[in-house]
Amino acid sequence: MDLVYRNLIDSTVCITIPNEQGTGFFVASGMLLTCRHVVKETAIELIQIIWKENLYTPTKVELHPELDLALLWVNIPNHIYVVLDENFNPFDDCFSYGYPPDNVANNAALCKLEAINQDGTSMGIVSEVIRPGLSGAPLLNKNTGKVCGLICKELKVRLRGSILQGFGGVGIPVQKIFEVYPELKNIESHPQWSREEYEGREQDFIQALHQFNYREEVGIFAQFLGSDAPIGAFLICGEEETGQSWLLNRLWRDEVRASNSGVKYQFKVNKKWTIETIWEKVGGVLGVAPEPNVIAEKMYEYWQNSEPVALVLYPVEKLKRSVLQQLIEELWIPLANYAENVESEVPLLLFLVDTGNGNNSAIEAVSAQPNYNSDCPNIPVVLNLKEQFFDKDINSWTNIYRETIKSLFRQNYFTNNLDRVDDLENRKSISPIQHFKREIKSYNAREDSTPEDVLQRICELCEHDLEESFTSKFAFKLSL
Structure with a gap:
């Protein structure tokens, strides 16, 4: 998501009163702008402001006597706020974000602006998604990247009988807001999240997500990496969509730390593949003859250059049992024997991924061990994924x-x-x-x-x- 939209979203709050809710947004430090009808004449202790999962009570509320506008003051540290700008043109595209109670999944609204009315108090909004809860939401002009107004109500047209359909709304332009709240026009600093701050938060989340579950499987793999000669074949299997691809990439990226380096080859197989097809495909990519001993020598050569080497075949449940057995016997066992007595800090890997999308199970075709044994690197280790998290x-x-x-x-x-x-x-x-x-x-x-x-x-x-x-x-x- 573009940074300008992220900043707008982080500037908005949900405002609730008993049995109702709407939207507001920061226009200055500790100051929120919203619609008068969002807070009404509600006692201040019954008004709740929700920002970044925390609840706050305003310290002061000021309702405009004529316009559908209100200012709220609240003690919230370290927030950002929008840039207000009175310039816009009819038919400019806008982006808005608010808190409708009827839709958990979609808070955003895209719309077009119409001209300001004669007395300058309102402007038309063309959109089919303006609805209750978006009152008080900011209108971000996509041409300027600044807020040019706020939504104050929805408009509906009667289709037939009692059936109504939304076709737009009414907004209050910043031009009018500046007129009644001139102090907002003179705000000089507008703190916004920088791209570096957002990227830092995203990277923290990625790192956190990569620590979610699969501890047993990662532990077995870590034991393998800690051996003097990390040579190993791993059969990643489980029911459909239990995270085979996720675990594979987590092991390669986070444990081997080889997402940007290393020699890696992946092949999507199907039930028509014979062992000759595998030799032909792998040999062709490696630039060698389609023979298992030549392929093994080439992979060993790459590994000797101190680079992680991984060969991935998926979904191996599509292969005949005899083909999988030949792959292990004719390629992997000789390759493991080549490397068995060589110490190395980088791994030599074979990943067989059973996606659970078939009638055959690779476990039945491959003699596998439940834990890594450095004395038997030629025997694949099975990482059998659970069907549900605990x-x-x-x-x-x-x-x-x-x-x-x-x-x-x-x-x-x-x-x-x-x-x-x-x-x-x-x-x-x-x-x-x-x-x-x-x-x-x-x-x-x-x-x-x-x-x-x-x-x-x-x-x-x-x-x-x-x-x-x-x-x-x-x-x-x-x-x-």
């Missing part, structure tokens, strides 16, 4: 990385869950981390949920794209 692992990981999660946890999910709590005192005691744990454990417990679904859900709640943020940076991308 609650204790979710609890432990969340507690360890709670600050990283809190910095990215999607605020509107917390808001929508919080609205279910009627008692104000209980609201104040609710931890967003508890909400996060509850959501992940509930998702994990679903009958149709897989470990990969859970990883995806964690990323969604922290506003990260699992595919773009992680898989594209991995050494291996297993497309099925």
Whole structure:
């Protein structure tokens, strides 16, 4: 997401009063702008401001006597705020972000602006997604990267009978806001998150996510890496979508630390492949004859140059049992024998990935050992993934990385869950981390949920794209 949108999102807050909610945004240090009807004449102690999973009560509220505007003061340290700009043109594209109570998944609204009315108090907004809860949300002009107004209400058109459809809304332009709040025009500094700060938060999250679960499998692999001659074959297997690709890349990137170096080859096999097909494909990539002994010599040569070497075949459940057995006997065992008495600090690896998407199981075809034994590097080690994560692992990981999660946890999910709590005192005691744990454990417990679904859900709640943020940076991308 572009930095200008990130900054806008981080400048918005959810404002709740009993049984209702809306949006506000920081326009200066400790000062929020919203719509008058969002807070109404509500007693100040009943107004809740939710920002970055924390609840605050305003110290002061000022309702404009005529316009649908209100200013709130709140003691919140280290926040950023928007840049207000009265310049815009009709039909400019805008981006808005707020907290509608009816939609957990989508807080954003794209729209076009129309001209300001004659008295300058309002402007039209063309969009089908303006809805309750977006009142008070900022309108970011995509041409200037600055906020040119705020949403104050939705408009609907009657289709037939009682059926209504939204077609836009009404906003208040910054030009009018400056007129009634001239002090906002003279604000000089506008602190914004830098790209480095955002990237740092994202990197912290990536590192945290790479510590989630799979501890047993990573421990076995770490034992292998600690041996004098790390030569090993690993069969990664499990039910469909239990994280085979995720674990493979985690081992290669985080344990071998070879995402940007090393010699790596991956081959997507199918049921038509014979052992001759494998020799032909691998030999062709290596630039040698399609013979197992020549291929083994070439891989050994690369390894002797102090580079990690990995050969990956997937999904091996598609191969005939005899083909897998020949691969081990004719390529891997001779290669392991070549390297058996040579000390090295870099690994020589064969990864066989069973994605669980077939009737055959690679475990039945390959004689495998449950733990790495340096005396038997020619025998593959099986890493059999579990079908479901354990609650204790979710609890432990969340507690360890709670600050990283809190910095990215999607605020509107917390808001929508919080609205279910009627008692104000209980609201104040609710931890967003508890909400996060509850959501992940509930998702994990679903009958149709897989470990990969859970990883995806964690990323969604922290506003990260699992595919773009992680898989594209991995050494291996297993497309099925």
